[in-house]
Amino acid sequence: MEIVVCIKPVPEAETRLRPTADGTRADPDGVKFVLAGYDESSVEQALLLKEAVPASKVHAVAVGPAPRSEEVLRAAIALGCDSATWVDATADTADDGLSAARALAPALAGLPHDLVLAGKQAGDRESGVFAAALGELLGVPDFGFVTDLRWEPAAARFTFRRATEGGVERWESPVPCVIALQQAWNDPRTAKLPMILKSRKAPIAKVAAAPAAGPSIPVKFELPPPRSGAKMIEYKTPEEAAQTLVRLLKEEAKVFP
Amino acid sequence: MPDFSLTPEQESLRDLARKFARTEMAPHAQECDRTPRFPEEIYRKAYDLGLMNLNVPTEFGGSGLSLLDQCLIVEELAYGCAGMTTSIIANCLALEPIILGGSSEQKQRFLTPFCQEYHLASFALTEPTGGSDAGAIRTRARKDGDGYVLDGEKCFITNAPHASLYAVFATTDPAAKHRGISAFVVPRSAPGVTPGKDEEKMGHRASSTSTVRFDGVRVPAADRLGAEGEGFSVAMRTLDQTRTPIGALATGIAQAALDHAARYALKRQSFGKPIAEHQAIQIKLANMAQSVHAARLLTWHAAWTIDRGAKGSLESSIAKCFASDASFQVADEAIQTFGGYGYMKEYPVEKLLRDAKLTQIYEGANEIQRTVIARELLRGYA
Numbered sequence: 001m002e003i004v005v006c007i008k009p010v011p012e013a014e015t016r017l018r019p020t021a022d023g024t025r026a027d028p029d030g031v032k033f034v035l036a037g038y039d040e041s042s043v044e045q046a047l048l049l050k051e052a053v054p055a056s057k058v059h060a061v062a063v064g065p066a067p068r069s070e071e072v073l074r075a076a077i078a079l080g081c082d083s084a085t086w087v088d089a090t091a092d093t094a095d096d097g098l099s100a101a102r103a104l105a106p107a108l109a110g111l112p113h114d115l116v117l118a119g120k121q122a123g124d125r126e127s128g129v130f131a132a133a134l135g136e137l138l139g140v141p142d143f144g145f146v147t148d149l150r151w152e153p154a155a156a157r158f159t160f161r162r163a164t165e166g167g168v169e170r171w172e173s174p175v176p177c178v179i180a181l182q183q184a185w186n187d188p189r190t191a192k193l194p195m196i197l198k199s200r201k202a203p204i205a206k207v208a209a210a211p212a213a214g215p216s217i218p219v220k221f222e223l224p225p226p227r228s229g230a231k232m233i234e235y236k237t238p239e240e241a242a243q244t245l246v247r248l249l250k251e252e253a254k255v256f257p
Numbered sequence: 258m259p260d261f262s263l264t265p266e267q268e269s270l271r272d273l274a275r276k277f278a279r280t281e282m283a284p285h286a287q288e289c290d291r292t293p294r295f296p297e298e299i300y301r302k303a304y305d306l307g308l309m310n311l312n313v314p315t316e317f318g319g320s321g322l323s324l325l326d327q328c329l330i331v332e333e334l335a336y337g338c339a340g341m342t343t344s345i346i347a348n349c350l351a352l353e354p355i356i357l358g359g360s361s362e363q364k365q366r367f368l369t370p371f372c373q374e375y376h377l378a379s380f381a382l383t384e385p386t387g388g389s390d391a392g393a394i395r396t397r398a399r400k401d402g403d404g405y406v407l408d409g410e411k412c413f414i415t416n417a418p419h420a421s422l423y424a425v426f427a428t429t430d431p432a433a434k435h436r437g438i439s440a441f442v443v444p445r446s447a448p449g450v451t452p453g454k455d456e457e458k459m460g461h462r463a464s465s466t467s468t469v470r471f472d473g474v475r476v477p478a479a480d481r482l483g484a485e486g487e488g489f490s491v492a493m494r495t496l497d498q499t500r501t502p503i504g505a506l507a508t509g510i511a512q513a514a515l516d517h518a519a520r521y522a523l524k525r526q527s528f529g530k531p532i533a534e535h536q537a538i539q540i541k542l543a544n545m546a547q548s549v550h551a552a553r554l555l556t557w558h559a560a561w562t563i564d565r566g567a568k569g570s571l572e573s574s575i576a577k578c579f580a581s582d583a584s585f586q587v588a589d590e591a592i593q594t595f596g597g598y599g600y601m602k603e604y605p606v607e608k609l610l611r612d613a614k615l616t617q618i619y620e621g622a623n624e625i626q627r628t629v630i631a632r633e634l635l636r637g638y639a
């Protein structure tokens with residue numbers, strides 16, 4: 001089985017983002033971009049399928065600027081992906097799910113794929129558009145919020161579940177299809193040191209992105225306002241503290257009438 | 258000019274060690290310290306991820322990392338738990354004599370199994386009657402047919418109760434002092450090898466330390482490393498390699514102490530403001546930060562020097578000595594920053610002081626490091 005897993009470099013979890021000088025976007029300078037969260041889960045899923053289905057290959061792809069795209073692809077190879085393709089595109093193209101799907105779709109035409117995996121949303125933008133857009137552009141079925149993905153060799157179909165508001169759905173899909181995974185229903189592995197060393201030497205195929213059809217233009221990036229201080233209640237007895245708290249909840253916070 | 262930026266490869270190695278230290282080691286550090294407990298399951302995980310035997314050359318299945326790469330990893334591990342780190346890197350110390358002194362047949366025979374399966378090894382030099390004066394060891398190796406018979410006792414040997422292999426230093430001729438010493442590889446299974454019981458230690462309590470007795474242990478000549486009488490040189494060249502990572506280990510402890518102190522200082526209030534706004538605490542933190550930074554750079558410099566093929570005795574002694582003293586001072590100041598809470602076992606900083614202390618003692622006590630530094634230094638003036 002040929003599996004393509006799409007990954008997006010996102011700022012490391014502890015990163016403190018700052019606006020650029022012109023205030024339009026988060027400044028990437030000095031930010032460490034990593035393979036994280038949803039994408040770690042989808043790489044893990046790809047590798048689990050590879051281990052379950054004989055003679056499978058996992059191909060990692062990323063859309064975006066160097067060197068962050070190369071770094072996450074090497075991280076994917078260190079985890080066990082067999083090969084990697086980097087679609088060279090601007091940060092704006094890569095940031096916007098629809099534009100990223102448009103940049104990637106032509107590259108996928110040249111890559112054999114029975115399954116295209118992605119996280120349900122990118123760890124930074126969280127718009128959740130990419131996988132659905134990619135499915136539409138490729139003209140194949142696409143599904144979001146997927147868990148418990150399996151391959152049924154006899155039927156030559158994937159089976160999986162989708163958790164919805166009302167209950168759990170069970171689905172089947174023919175190949176090829178695009179699947180966006182619910183996060184963290186598997187336990188992503190850690191790359192081993194020898195694999196990290198090996199991944200540094202692995203070749204990464206580079207393709208130029210198709211001319212972007214006008215990505216969305218970021219206008220302003222602001223940090224969330226600092227949280228205002230907590231109010232400490234002065235009291236002599238616990239009863240007094242409770243009375244003051246109830247009064248404040250009613251009169252100031254207006255939590256109840 | 259040297260370049261202080263790390264390569265992407267070095268950053269990935271450091272990230273791996275950091276993640277392992279923070280998710281697998283640190284959560285168990287307090288429990289292993291208090292019980293005390295030798296967390297073999299953590300050491301096995303470290304092995305599985307390739308974080309052990311960092312110095313074994315690739316031709317024998319190891320990752321053959323440069324000393325600088327090793328230091329980056331060791332600092333991160335020590336940030337999670339210094340005691341566990343001592344046990345994790347003890348294999349590097351025990352296998353280095355084979356890497357430096359072994360024939361290719363011996364390397365193949367002894368090193369390869371360590372890269373195929375989890376095993377621990379110990380470096381057995383120190384004896385009850387002396388560690389610093391390594392030329393005066395008393396463990397005897399008597400010639401016997403095509404081999405030797407070993408008799409004697411080693412002490413303070415890291416991982417000894419759990420090791421399957423020992424690098425043992427013994428003398429064939431006590432009168433010849435250091436020129437009488439030879440290095441041997443002795444399997445735990447050899448009749449007459451008896452590790453003692455775990456010592457009760459001040460720090461590094463997740464590590465295991467004990468005596469090992471050798472009573473009439475037969476060792477074939479094929480298991481002697483190098484020529485007869487070359488053992489002292491093998492031991493000293495081994496320590497020239499492994500001293501620098503001890504500087505990195507000490508730096509990891511110091512960085513942890515600084516991080517704890519700075520976070521606490523921003524939260525803890527006195528006289529109506531966070532203690533971080535009192536200048537006395539700011540000066541403390543500033544001094545701690547200088548020490549950590551200097552310790553790290555000296556360690557990197559020593560590793561860089563040795564990676565370029567130089568012996569680096571002076572540089573590695575400076576790095577180990579400075580970083581371990583800095584580590585002890587920074588841990589001390591972290592406790593002071595925490596005030597009374599710093600003295601409580603419920604808080605993490607008192608452990609750091611106990612752990613830092615060992616780095617001033619083992620792999621050559623700091624008095625000995627200073628002797629080496631002064632000797633190398635004065636040579637330039639004589």
Ligand SMILES: Cc1cc2nc3c(=O)[nH]c(=O)nc-3n(C[C@H](O)[C@H](O)[C@H](O)COP(=O)(O)OP(=O)(O)OC[C@H]3O[C@@H](n4cnc5c(N)ncnc54)[C@H](O)[C@@H]3O)c2cc1C
Pocket residue numbers: 347379380381382383384386387388389390412413414415416458461466615618619620621622623624625628
């Ligand atoms: C937890 C732990 C783990 C260890 N692991 C190992 C191991 O795996 N393998 C191993 O072989 N050893 C190991 N050691 C032993 C360690 O390397 C020795 O303790 C160290 O070298 C000091 O030797 P000593 O304890 O015999 O002290 P001594 O040599 O008796 O020294 C006592 C004091 O005198 C000072 N001193 C000695 N000679 C001089 C001098 N010429 N000038 C000035 N001062 C001097 C020393 O610096 C020290 O302060 C370990 C020790 C500990 C505590």
